[in-house]
Structures are given as structure tokens and as C-alpha cells.
Amino acid sequence: MKIQNLNPAPDIGASAWLVELEGHRLLLDAGTHPKRDGNASLPLYGAVPGTELDAIVISHCHHDHVGSLPVAVRRFPQAHVLMSELSYFLVERVLHNSVNVMVRQREELDLPEYPLYTHDEVDEIAPRFQAFRYGREVEWAAHHKLRRGVASPTLEFLDAGHTLGSAGVMVRGRKETLFYTGDVSFADQTLLRGARFDDVDAEVLILETTRGNRAPQPRYSRAAETERLATALLRVLKRRGSVLIPTFALGRTQEVLAMLALLTREGRLRPQPIYIGGLGRVFTEIYDLQAHRTFRQHPSLQLREALQLEVLDPRQAQAMKLSPGRIFVLTAGMLTEHTAAHDLATRLFADERHAIFFVGYADPDTPGGRLKASRTGKPFFFSRAAGEVTRHCEVLDFDFTAHANRDELLDFVGAVNPRAVILGHGDPDARAWFAQAIRRRHPRIRVFQPTPGEVVEV
Numbered sequence: 001m002k003i004q005n006l007n008p009a010p011d012i013g014a015s016a017w018l019v020e021l022e023g024h025r026l027l028l029d030a031g032t033h034p035k036r037d038g039n040a041s042l043p044l045y046g047a048v049p050g051t052e053l054d055a056i057v058i059s060h061c062h063h064d065h066v067g068s069l070p071v072a073v074r075r076f077p078q079a080h081v082l083m084s085e086l087s088y089f090l091v092e093r094v095l096h097n098s099v100n101v102m103v104r105q106r107e108e109l110d111l112p113e114y115p116l117y118t119h120d121e122v123d124e125i126a127p128r129f130q131a132f133r134y135g136r137e138v139e140w141a142a143h144h145k146l147r148r149g150v151a152s153p154t155l156e157f158l159d160a161g162h163t164l165g166s167a168g169v170m171v172r173g174r175k176e177t178l179f180y181t182g183d184v185s186f187a188d189q190t191l192l193r194g195a196r197f198d199d200v201d202a203e204v205l206i207l208e209t210t211r212g213n214r215a216p217q218p219r220y221s222r223a224a225e226t227e228r229l230a231t232a233l234l235r236v237l238k239r240r241g242s243v244l245i246p247t248f249a250l251g252r253t254q255e256v257l258a259m260l261a262l263l264t265r266e267g268r269l270r271p272q273p274i275y276i277g278g279l280g281r282v283f284t285e286i287y288d289l290q291a292h293r294t295f296r297q298h299p300s301l302q303l304r305e306a307l308q309l310e311v312l313d314p315r316q317a318q319a320m321k322l323s324p325g326r327i328f329v330l331t332a333g334m335l336t337e338h339t340a341a342h343d344l345a346t347r348l349f350a351d352e353r354h355a356i357f358f359v360g361y362a363d364p365d366t367p368g369g370r371l372k373a374s375r376t377g378k379p380f381f382f383s384r385a386a387g388e389v390t391r392h393c394e395v396l397d398f399d400f401t402a403h404a405n406r407d408e409l410l411d412f413v414g415a416v417n418p419r420a421v422i423l424g425h426g427d428p429d430a431r432a433w434f435a436q437a438i439r440r441r442h443p444r445i446r447v448f449q450p451t452p453g454e455v456v457e458v
């Protein structure tokens, strides 16, 4: 089996792995790099020899896994496109949204190559998408190769518990087997239940390593963290301050809304409008509609019924009164410029009654990362649009990750006990921790860290 790493950078980057197995070729994920722009954000499709590819498989609908799917389909025109049934409900919305973002950024960032694909292109390729339930084994070899009596390799999606539709991918050839974790959460979140990777048996394992560079907090519990958020939120509202929770539209938004819905149900949070972004609303609707097909907690909790959700118009974010204590759950987890979340944050800075709560990772080089590192009353550079600012509002950081911690992943490696592990989706220090820990605990397992474009043969 040959595996080529197509991530253009040595960090978490854009997920895309080319797998060659018994004469068939498969692309696992087709992401874009969140910290790069334009063509530089694309996987190294040009490093793949030839254009023949049997199938493209999508693990889940975050941009770093699906953002360049139309570009991959253009490059490999015969490939089938396979994904989980729940991802199928999301994927077109995600791709159309990324066209909108690229069209806007074409001017803002002066990138003539944007958009990398168009709305028409998304519509044209959509009929080629195929959706499969978790736990169903499907053949993926190109039709013309299927001869009677010769078994095609198969694949199976296993629920990864990371976001709606997320999957690990089990690939089985006649002789060889591979498992790709995608992004995975073994622990239950407020809504989604943890991954169901129980019986994974594979010779080769491609492992996500996002949290390899931080040791799990021994006293961390999700329930206690949820309570800390609830207490902080109620405290801000009591002093008539407003709260901004910047999040990513798919996954984290719905988890935060679920926490608010449960607080409302318990009578601790009085019913009031919750302002969200347009894309967040679209995905929340899909979470509600697909609740019965999802492995989750509170299966009958419909977020749109439990909460008074209002889509915030970006101009409204500039004008509305903030003093009576409002709640905003807005897309742009890292407070990127030209978003309602960014503009609202700048309005909250001046008043010590207000608060901004981070519920996920923010890169240190983004406005969100700089705000997290800032101190009350001390000037700091926030963004090009806002320049240097001084904040008086409260800023708190909560850990509601949708990624497995490193000990859980290391246990998983032990349970699968593969011949080889390929480390991906992590910064160099995160991968280095895994490489060392696996070698120490499982000296017989070979560990690979292919560099951008490198092919490993296992």
C-alpha cells in the first residue's frame, strides 16, 4: 500500500491523502488550509501522477477536509465522491458558502484566482455525491475495473463523534486494510455522542494528532466546564452586560446552543433572543432535522423550538443597543476581520460589563488569538480594521474541544495494534509527541510522518 500526504504544509493544514491499494486509487479528504489563501491553500494535487482515481472520500464537512472538493473533482474527473449520509445533507451548503467567502476575499485580499470554484460548479458536481450510512460496507473501485469474480476493495464509514456526519473510514482490500480516523472525539459532547470505533481492525492507521502537544488536564470534566460557562454567562447577564461567544458554524455552534437550551429548560436562563449567524442557523436546522438519525444525547431536543434564535444582520451588529444583556453566538471562531463577530467584539471592548467567551481554539496570529492573549486595560493590536485597542470587557476561555485528547488516541493505537501508523492533522510538536509515545509503548509499530507530497510505502 502506498500513501501520499497531500497537505501543502507541515502543520494541521489541509487534509488530503492519496491511497494506492491493490491497483486502485482513493483520495481521503479534499480540504483547504485554513491559514493560507488562494492556490496556496490547496492540497498538492499536482504532485499526484496521472488523473485516474477511483474515488474521493470525505470524512466530514469542515473546510480543512472538504473545502477543495470541487477542485479535486476537476483534477480527477472520473472519481466517485463518497461520504456519510449525514455529511451529504451538509456538503453543498458548506461548498456554496465557501464560494461566497472566496468571492468576497477576491477583493479584500486581492486574489485574482478566487473563487477557486463557482456556484455552478458545485451544482454540477453535486449529483455525483453518494451517501452511505455508518457501518455499511460499500465497493469503491471504478466501474470499468469491476470484473466478475474479482472482489473490489470496500470501505465503511464509522461514526467519529466530532461533528454531524463525521466519520472514520475503514478501507478493506483483498489483502490489505487501512483505517483513517478523520477528526475524532471519543468523549460525548453535549449533543453528539462519542466515536464508535470499537471493532476497528487495520494494518495501517492514519491518525489525527491535533491535541498531541497538550497534556490532558487531570481534573477536566466536560460537565464541570459546562457549569463554569453557565455560571459566567449568568453573572454577565445579571450585571446587564452582553456576551459574545465566537464559534465555528458547524458543530461548535450547535453544541453551545444545546447548552443554552438546557439552561433555559432548567429555568436558570430566562427566555430571550439568541443572536446567531446565517450559516450557523442553516446548520442548526440540519442538526434538528437529522436528530433522529444521529447518535446523540437529547434526541428530542429541537434547538429551534427550545430557543428564540434570531439571525443577526451584520448592520444590526453595529447599531443595536447592548446594555440590556444580550447573547450572541456568532460564526468566526477566530474573530476574522469583515465578520459580524469581529465588529461586535470591537463594540464590546469598552464596557467592563460585557464579556467574550472563547469555546475553542484560536490561532495566536488571528484577532481572536491576540484577544485571548490580551490583558484588561492594556493596549494591544487586534486587527488591521480595528488597529490598536484597549479592552475592559471580560475575556474567558473554555475548553469544549471536539477532538480526542492524546491519551485516548494513544489507547486507540494500542487497541487497533496496526503494523504502521501515519501521523497527520497536527503541528510538528504534536506529531513528535505521538511518534515518541508510540515508539515507547508499542516498539513494534512503525511510525511515519510523511512531509508535504511525500509517498510512504507500508
Ligand SMILES: [Zn+2]
Residues within 6 Å of the ligand: 060, 062, 162, 163, 183
Ligand atoms: Zn473537523
Ligand SMILES: [Zn+2]
Residues within 6 Å of the ligand: 062, 064, 065, 183, 425
Ligand atoms: Zn480537521
